[in-house]
Amino acid sequence: MLEIRNLTKQYGDERAIDELSLSIDDGEFCTILGPSGSGKTTTLLSIAGHVTPTAGSIALEGTDLTDVPPEDRSLGIVFQQDALFEHMTARENVAYALGPHEGDWDRETRIDQFLSLVGMSDYADSYPEQLSGGQRRRIELARALVYEPDVLLLDEPLTGLDRQLRREMRAEISRIHEETNVTTVYVTHDQSEALTLSDRIAVLNEGACVAVGTPEALYEQPPNRFVTRFLGSVSTLPGTIVERSPLVVEWAGYRFELGAVDSEGVGDVPSVGDRFRLYCRPDAVRVEPSTGISVDGEVTDITHSGERSTVTIETTAGGQLRIATDGFPNVAVGETVTAGIDPDAVFGFAGDSRLCVSTASRAENATDG
Amino acid sequence: MAGASVGQRRFQWRGGGLFVLLSVVLLAYLLFPFLAFLQWSRRSSILPALSEPAAADAIRHSLLTAPVATVLAAIFGVPLAYVLARHSFRGKRLVEALVVLPLVLPPVVAGAMLLTGIGQFTTVGSFFAARGLPLTSSLAGIVLAQLFVAAPFVVITARAGFASVDRRLEYASRSMGYSPVRTFLHVSVPLAGKMVLAGVVLTFARAIGEFGAVLMIANNPRTMPTQIWFEFQTGGPVATVPLAVALLAISLVVILLTQYAGRLSTA
Structure with a gap:
């Protein structure tokens, strides 16, 4: 279980996250939904350890992560728009991610397996600049999953894709989550993505979590005016x-x-x-x-x-x-x-x-x- | 790539002619001295002149000192460039100003300042001299002078390179389990590679070509530029030709080699 408690991040006078608390179960697909500037990405980066919170704690399976550097957190992360290493092929990107991790697997087989999971076996030797937006996103997913992270973090991964592709990738993310059953935190401002993909949605507004619930509950019984207007x-x-x-x-x-x-x-x-x-x-x-x-x-x-x-x-x-x-x-x-x-x-x-x-x-x- | 094809399109727009004309004027002015100089070179015999002991020593000294100064500048300058590109801290502006300062100082002043810092009779200078490593009139001194005037190039250029690398790429690498240092070596440096390399080339060019600061620190041993000055004083412009041509040739080879290496690494 991933447990965020009273997470607060202050930038100067501005409070990006305000005492945010959220528990995410193992295998759950939890979406952090909110308008731009609501603190979604800061929350995600705090979970990953790239942003140091001003106060509060983040714990994974009971272990406090707050002072653990990002490289020791066992998290997979996929960013908004491209974060592939342009100087490596698709396969090298995935291999790089597997690099520091040990396991009872054969490296090459495992890389093949994850390239195939995202449907990119045929493009293993392509460089990122030769791939389309959707293909690049697939490689990023493979790269974030290949070392079996405890939690997969997705930061608006469908931004910049056209409508058709968004729909396709949404289904892909759903399928991949079902196949891997990895605990997933998905950040988006798009309510239809949130409603379609999530087991649960946490709605953020001005750095605070204003509602948590299943898509159905939040849509049909929104607990406050903000959620009413923002969701649907x-x-x-x-x-x-x-x-x-x-x-x-x-x-x-x-x-x-x-x-x-x-x-x-x-x-x-x-x-x-x-x-x-x-x-x-x-x-x-x-x-x-x-x-x-x-x-x-x-x-x-x-x-x-x-x-x-x-x-x-x-x-x-x-x-x-x-x-x-x-x-x-x-x-x-x-x-x-x-x-x-x-x-x-x-x-x-x-x-x-x-x-x-x-x-x-x-x-x-x-x-x- | 759409961007590249637009950038490389022939001048079709109105006013293009003016741009071409202005460019040609500057290029002609840059080229003219070279041509004039090479005229002279026909009248002097270059290779025999270069095998004279003084010239050969100067070449040897330059080829020893400039690479060492460049490597030192890169070892200390690339991390500094990274820190400046990635972190904000109190006094950062001061540090940035300090990095640029050697560029705006006249080399003679840089040399004078170095002498007051590490000269023979200073605390630092006498400390090293007593241990058999004089910092003036020595190859070590030449390296220090070159380092002082040339290091800013690699810092400034590499810094721009690192700033152009998306932070999220480094975040991704960290989350994959790589330490900050490994992320720097595997992700940041390769991605900023062209700029870092460009900075290194500029540093080398400045180091091997530096005259003023080097002369202040060491009248002897001589490097190519200081030897050229000596030849000029005794024999006029013609006497400078052999070493100057050699210096040009070395610089040209280094620039071409690094351009080639840069292309290889991004192919």
């Missing part, structure tokens, strides 16, 4: 508080009951008449009236990605609603449509706690606010 797309529904305890919010003529608000840890205690944002994911909305919540609106935008499309409507109740559809939708920009929202998928936040809608019903008497 979301619609914001501008509601108004009509009752404080239990909290009831009204939007588009519906009353959303959100249960009791624990006043502990709530920064601003909401009061009646305050604005209150409700959220729902595009996949919880359909372009058709439903038994749930029906709202009218005008289609303002449609984006297609082939198998899926996103329709954006400007609701008459206020707020933009994003709707995911399978294939191409039957609506056009400018058209007025009725959308149906699954009420169970609507949620909101009071301070740091996430509130789910328990019941949603038509408001009998519209309040004046």
Whole structure:
């Protein structure tokens, strides 16, 4: 198990990592996800020992690594963009990595085995400059894995590859992880990479870890506003508080009951008449009236990605609603449509706690606010 | 490579003619003295002149001292270049200024400064002289003078070379289990190799050609440049021709050899 405790890195006045704690199980694929400047790469370099933390500790299988130099940590690392040794062939790159390591293996056989693992047996004698972006990334993977590191660290390894290649390499990384079962820490700012690849995701914001969980849990039950916005797309529904305890919010003529608000840890205690944002994911909305919540609106935008499309409507109740559809939708920009929202998928936040809608019903008497 | 083909494209852009013209003027000016000088060389017999004991000694002394000064500069200068490229520390600017200083000093001043530091009657100088290693009027002194004026070249050039090596390559090597020193030798030096080599060549060229500082430290034994000065004083420009041609030939061979070696190592 890789255990990061209260990791802090200070550069002058700036805190790149702020008391970050994270435990990663053996064989787990854990992604550190965050926007640029959130401290992801600094965290990775700290794990590898290339950055000395200001405070906190990193332990592997119970052994404190904090003062262990990088060469004694048994970690494999793949960097954003190329870090192949240009003066060595693909095979020499892998051989170099195996160099200082001893094991009950035949060196040449083992190098062949890992070149074949990444599908690069035919390019063993090519120099990096003769290889394509994807091929170079494969060699980097082989190089980082050949000496059986305890942990594989990947720092945005798909940066700089085109879309098609990214998809291909994503599948490759997944397959290689399954075959080697090496504990993997994957750093990215790309939420779809994180959602696809990970067993668990740690979301970083401004150097602090703001959420840890499975892709499914974080996507469907995001614990805070930041994760809600950063992971996947979301619609914001501008509601108004009509009752404080239990909290009831009204939007588009519906009353959303959100249960009791624990006043502990709530920064601003909401009061009646305050604005209150409700959220729902595009996949919880359909372009058709439903038994749930029906709202009218005008289609303002449609984006297609082939198998899926996103329709954006400007609701008459206020707020933009994003709707995911399978294939191409039957609506056009400018058209007025009725959308149906699954009420169970609507949620909101009071301070740091996430509130789910328990019941949603038509408001009998519209309040004046 | 797309970049190379763009760089080597013939001058097709407007204004290209002006660039060619300006380049040709400088090249002509650089070439002219060589041609004039080689005119003279036809009138003197080079090989017999070089076999004169004084000339032969000067060649021998230069071929002994300049390589030693170059190797010393590389041994101490390449690590310094690496430290300057990779680390920031208090007083770094001062160190950087110190490295450049010998380049801007007139060689005579450099020589004078060296004499006040290691001259015969100084603490350091007398210490070594008492142990049979005089630092003035000796080959050791010549090496020291050459080292002083030539070492900055390898430091400055190699530093730029190391700065151009992506840090992540060194990180990768460390994580693979290589110590900092092994990473430096296996990754940093080969990747910065061309620049390091260029720095070494410049250092050698300066060391073998150094006159002022060497003359201040050692009027005897003579190196090729100091012997050339002696010949000039007694016989005028014509008398300098044999040794000057030899010096040119040696420098040219070294430059061509290192260029060839550089190409081999990156092939």
